[in-house]
Amino acid sequence: xxxxxxxxxxxxxxxxxxxxxxxxxxxxxxxxxxxxxxxxxxxxxxxxxxxxxxxxxxxxxxxxxxxxxxxxxxxxxxxxxxxxxxxxxxxxxxxxxxxxxxxxxxxxxxxxxxxxxxxxxxxxxxxxxxxxxxxxxxxxxxxxxxxxxxxxxxxxxxxxxxxxxxxxxxxxxxxxxxxxxxxxxxxxxxxxxxxxxxxxxxxxxxxxxxxxxxxxxxxxxxxxxxxxxxxxxxxxxxxxxxxxxxxxxxxxxxxxxxxxxxxxxxxxxxxxxxxxxxxxxxxxxxxxxxxxxxxxxxxxxxxxxxxxxxxxxxxxxxxxxxxxxxxxxxx
Amino acid sequence: xxxxxxxxxxxxxxxxxxxxxxxxxxxxxxxxxxxxxxxxxxxxxxxxxxxxxxxxxxxxxxxxxxxxxxxxxxxxxxxxxxxxxxxxxxxxxxxxxxxxxxxxxxxxxxxxxxxxxxxxxxxxxxxxxxxxxxxxxxxxxxxxxxxxxxxxxxxxxxxxxxxxxxxxxxxxxxxxxxxxxxxxxxxxxxxxxxxxxxxxxxxxxxxxxxxxxxxxxxxxxxxxxxxxxxxxxxxxxxxxxxxxxxxxxxxxxxxxxxxxxxxxxxxxxxxxxxxxxxxxxxxxxxxxxxxxxxxxxxxxxxxxxxxxxxxxxxxxxxxxx
Numbered sequence: 001x002x003x004x005x006x007x008x009x010x011x012x013x014x015x016x017x018x019x020x021x022x023x024x025x026x027x028x029x030x031x032x033x034x035x036x037x038x039x040x041x042x043x044x045x046x047x048x049x050x051x052x053x054x055x056x057x058x059x060x061x062x063x064x065x066x067x068x069x070x071x072x073x074x075x076x077x078x079x080x081x082x083x084x085x086x087x088x089x090x091x092x093x094x095x096x097x098x099x100x101x102x103x104x105x106x107x108x109x110x111x112x113x114x115x116x117x118x119x120x121x122x123x124x125x126x127x128x129x130x131x132x133x134x135x136x137x138x139x140x141x142x143x144x145x146x147x148x149x150x151x152x153x154x155x156x157x158x159x160x161x162x163x164x165x166x167x168x169x170x171x172x173x174x175x176x177x178x179x180x181x182x183x184x185x186x187x188x189x190x191x192x193x194x195x196x197x198x199x200x201x202x203x204x205x206x207x208x209x210x211x212x213x214x215x216x217x218x219x220x221x222x223x224x225x226x227x228x229x230x231x232x233x234x235x236x237x238x239x240x241x242x243x244x245x246x247x248x249x250x251x252x253x254x255x256x257x258x259x260x261x262x263x264x265x266x267x268x269x270x271x272x273x274x275x276x277x278x279x280x281x282x283x284x285x286x287x288x289x290x291x292x293x294x295x296x297x298x299x300x301x302x303x304x305x306x307x308x309x310x311x312x313x314x315x316x317x318x319x320x321x322x323x324x325x326x327x328x329x330x331x
Numbered sequence: 332x333x334x335x336x337x338x339x340x341x342x343x344x345x346x347x348x349x350x351x352x353x354x355x356x357x358x359x360x361x362x363x364x365x366x367x368x369x370x371x372x373x374x375x376x377x378x379x380x381x382x383x384x385x386x387x388x389x390x391x392x393x394x395x396x397x398x399x400x401x402x403x404x405x406x407x408x409x410x411x412x413x414x415x416x417x418x419x420x421x422x423x424x425x426x427x428x429x430x431x432x433x434x435x436x437x438x439x440x441x442x443x444x445x446x447x448x449x450x451x452x453x454x455x456x457x458x459x460x461x462x463x464x465x466x467x468x469x470x471x472x473x474x475x476x477x478x479x480x481x482x483x484x485x486x487x488x489x490x491x492x493x494x495x496x497x498x499x500x501x502x503x504x505x506x507x508x509x510x511x512x513x514x515x516x517x518x519x520x521x522x523x524x525x526x527x528x529x530x531x532x533x534x535x536x537x538x539x540x541x542x543x544x545x546x547x548x549x550x551x552x553x554x555x556x557x558x559x560x561x562x563x564x565x566x567x568x569x570x571x572x573x574x575x576x577x578x579x580x581x582x583x584x585x586x587x588x589x590x591x592x593x594x595x596x597x598x599x600x601x602x603x604x605x606x607x608x609x610x611x612x613x614x615x616x617x618x619x620x621x622x623x624x625x626x627x628x629x630x631x632x633x634x635x636x637x638x639x640x641x642x643x644x645x646x647x648x649x650x651x652x
Contacts, residue, residue, distance in 0.1 A: 031467055057467055063497070065490035071456020072494070075474070076464030078445050078457065079395060083464070102450050103457060109644055110428055110446060111438040145645050169647040245646075 007156075007186035013046045015152075015159035015187055016120075016176060020047065020084065022192070023166040024054050027082055030166060031058040033072060034086025034120075043088065044122075044181055066092050070099035070119060074107065074171075077117045084166060089133045090123040090175065104171040105146035114169035120162075124216060124266050125314050126178025130305035134178070136267035138214070139276065141173050142244040148172040148197060149244040153218035154185040157241055160195030168197060177215040177266075200247035202254065206236035208328050209260040212251055212277050214240060217264035217296075217315060224320035233328040243273060248280055255285040260327045261293035264320050269297040294323045346388060346544050347603040348615040350380035353404040354600055355623045356413055360403075360420050363627070364579045370422040371433030374401040378542075378574035381599035382507045383408040385547025386475055386569075389555040395443040395461045396475045397454035399507075400435045401573075402447035405477050410442045413622055414629035423633035429644075430636030452478065452485030455504075459491040462502035462564075473501040473558040475551070480568075481512030483525045492532040492566065499563035503554040506566070507541065509573035510594070514585060526568035534564050541569030542599040545606075572597060 010018070024030045032050060034042075038061040041048030051059040062069055066087055073083035087093050093100065100119065107115040125134045141149050148170055152158040158176065165172040187193070203218060204225055213221035218239045225235035238254050240246060255261050261281050263274035274295040281293050296315045304310055325331045357375050364373050376383070383404035387396065390409070398405035406416055411427070419426025420434050427437050438446035445461060448454040458476030465472045482488060483506060495502050512520040529536025535557070539550045547569060554565035572594035576583035583591075604612050 029468070033463075060498075063490070063494055065487075065494060067487050068456045068459065068490035068494055071487065071491075072460035072463050075397075075445065075457040075460020075462070076467065077460075078440060079461045079464040079468070079472075081464040081467060083460075098450055098453055099456055103448075103453055106436075107438075107446075108646070110432050110436045111440050112428075112644055113440045114647060148646075 006189045008189050009184050010155045010187045011182050011184055012155045012158050012180045013044060013182065015155035016046050016162055017048065019159045019162035019166070020050060021053065023163055024050070024058065029080065029082045030084060031081065032084045032086065033060045033062050033069060035062055035064055035088050037061060037086050046181070047086070066095040067099050070096045070104060073117045073119065074099065074104045074115065077115045078107065078113070082116045082166065084118045084120060087119060087121040090121045090137055091132050091135050093121055093137065100141070100147070100173070101144050105144045108170065109146060115171050116169045117171040118165045118174055119172070120174045120176060122176045122178050124178045125303060125310045126181065128305050128307050131302040134303040134310065136265070138175055138243055139267065139271065139273045142273065142276070146171065147244060148242065149175065150197060150242050151175045151214050152241060153180070153215055153239050154183070156185050156187040157195050159187055160193050161197065161241060164194050164197050179216045183219070195241065197242045198245045198247055199242065200238055200240045200250040202250070203237040203239050204235065206234040206258065208234045208258055209262060209324050210236045210238060210254040210258045211262045211264060211320070211324065212238045212240065213264040214243065214273060215266055217266060217320070220315070220317045221264050221320055223317045224324055227317065227321045228324045228328070231325060231330055233324060233330055235324055248284070251277065251280060252284045255281050256288040259288050259290035261289070262296060262320070262323045262327050263293070264296040264315055266298055266314055268300045269295050270300060272297065291327060291329070294327050296320050296323045343603065343606050344611055344615060346384050346548065347600070347607060347612065348619060349384045349408060350544065350600050350603060351615060351619045352413060352622060353380045353383065353407045355619050356407060356416070356626070357403055359623050359627055360417060361579055363421060368421050371420070373420070373434055373579035374577065375575045375579060376401050376404040378595065378598065379507060379509055379571045380404050381544040381547050381603070382505065382541045382569045382571055383477070385544050386477065386505050386551050388548045389552040390443070390475065391472065392442055393470070393472045394474070395445055395472070396477060397445045397458035397461070398447040398477050399454060399479060399482070400447060400449055400451065401479070402437070402477070403434065406437050406444055406447065409444045411437070411439055411444060413626040417626040417630035418633045421630045422636050423630050424636050424640070425629070425633035426636070429640045431640045452482035452487050454478065455482065455485070455487045455491045459495050459500060459502060462495065462500040463498065465501055466498070471559050473503065473555050475503045475505060477505050477507055479512065480506055480508040480517050480521050480525055484520055492528065492534065492564070495564040496532045496534045499561060501558035501561070502564045503551060503558060504564060504566045505551070506568045507571060508568055509571050511573050511577065513577045514581070516586070524568065526566055529566035534566060536566045537568070539567055539569050541571035542597045542602060544599060544603045
């Protein structure tokens, strides 16, 4: 008889908060800097309590200086610290591109030394935040050698992957999804819950169609899979969890098994993560494919501010279910 | 300072010899460039040696610096070996970055050299971050951030001064004003005086004759002392002159002969040598010739970096993606 590990229901942000507390407790070389992270605990409360627990040297509110923030992390990591830098919204990472792409990502290449830097940021639609506070740029960073890119889809992975990211000796971009912050999932209560980087997971086994989904689209893909099961379509849901390095084997194995592929993401389609998965399918699984692969993405337009409009732009469960049925030939 | 990695601060002979080493290193690598042996760009710091040697003289090996695209003199002043530097610039396997980085990507963290840099201003946040790390770690080491007057136009300069001052970070910002920003004079790039910007960030700002090794050393010693004592950052603008073009091969036709002649007349090596006896200066020169000769021999004997260096060193564990 198998024993199920004890779990506790947590919100996504609580998984992040627990990971930060545990890792900062574990290693005094860790510290957290970012805009509004200390006194108020972040605009969404993700870092609440950390200042009181770890003090003002290791938890610091910074000026609004994103390029500097990343450089602060890089320089501190270079002298032996293990920094965690928060960039409040993913959109603001655009200001810090030199420090992320030209500097942090190339440090090991130039020096042969580790750079244990974690950059946390928050992507996607999740409130009335508009076109400069809601974007998904994950694919841009997956194109940079030297960086790792992590994108959890639930509270358990948020906790386990963030702990692994902080312990990792390479610069890691950890992308939190705004629309998931208050979503609940069961999180193992074990003392030191780690999820390894670079390992995808099959969320739901199935035989007819593979759907690869990231971020907020993972739960939607599972819900859509349940919906189409009623129509006799068996769907396998794969969550890559780490986008770079990508667990190509798990994804390819699923595509070869089902012969049908749908990819779901919040980002727009051109040159995106979904485009990379379709390339993978073409390069590694072409003869196994029974029909054309599909991408379920936001249209190539900007994010509007009002929530109903922003949500209308983003793929929903119905969009995914339709794509799954059509791909399975039951549309 | 007895903690100095290079010896007593009043050791004029040793500082002269280090400047001479930098000068002869660059003259030699410049010759190698014209012989086609340098597979990458080369930005010479000839004429600016006193800024680097004076700037690094008060430092320990555990102190750190960040440098720029024009940074050979900083590297040598912080303790880089001339032979492995030469090998790197000549694209050889025994170079500090396996011969695949070249002049703008020399980094030797084990001696506190966090890197030259191919991006103007790119090192400023990193130097500031190193200072933050030293502070959080409770060390009394300091960081020195070298940058040019061109980099002062970059946004990160203001960001770094602001945060370094707010947090009293142990850092000295040394602006090496060589009067040219790439291919145009500083008058096109720089409003006002860079050292005066310190006042707006509530930190000391100093203007120093960057061709006077004693003045440079004294200014940086004072600033390093402040930083070590937890009193925060200092901004120093060192006035110097770039003897050659922006890059090796740039004939600098955009400036006139008279200006160059005047600029070169301030040669920091000539000035430093004047304080030494002819015998000791000659002996220092001879020692440098020997070291440079050996460095060139070492570099030329090292195999050219081959394709085996292409894939290594991107991640802690090599991964395919």
